[in-house]
Amino acid sequence: MTWVTPITLIGRYVRLEPMTEDHIPALAEIGVGQSFWKFMLYGEMKSEEDMRHWVRKILARVNDVPFVVVHLPSGRAAGATRYLNISPMDRGLEIGGTWYGVEFQRTVVNTESKYLLLRHAFETLGAIRVQLKADVRNIRSQKAIERLGAVKEGVLRNHMILPDGTVRHSVVYSIVDAEWPAIKARLEGLMRKYEEG
16 A cells, blocks of 8 residues: 555544545535634635635645545544655645534544544554644644643744744644554553543
8 A cells, every 4th residue: 555545534523534535515504704714735625615625735746645534423524634744755644624513523533533544654554754734823723632641842934824824833743663552552541441431
């Protein structure tokens, strides 16, 4: 299996399936008009047409593996995520471009999605490093990454210019292969808490 092969990852609460244009209406339903876009590189999503443009742009990236996150209990699209900055030679990749509809934020959806992505990266692909980034202003995203157990490495200053002209500083986190067993156990424990209510 190459590192950029589309794959479906299935858990108890979510299914991560390869993104296609067929997902556009469902993603638009949960993503259009949300405030989190101000922290991302894509600009505001004000219509289904904006979402269509975004999906096509993501699908055109040949070195990314984009997923739509499906919430299994409801059968609805919950959001999107992807592998990016994939470097098989260095046995590393990034998990990013992640967003969820408001009703799926701060639920088991993100925990299990990250669990599935990290498990596949470390246990199937043989990664030695997985990176995650967040806008320095996006405290919610940083806290979500820190809950995973990722190590904060620092801030990339003046890292990106967003569509509205904002100069973004990015907080960089990583998980390395030696840390994965403990993080795996941590995430499995968090998911058990969801099951126990």
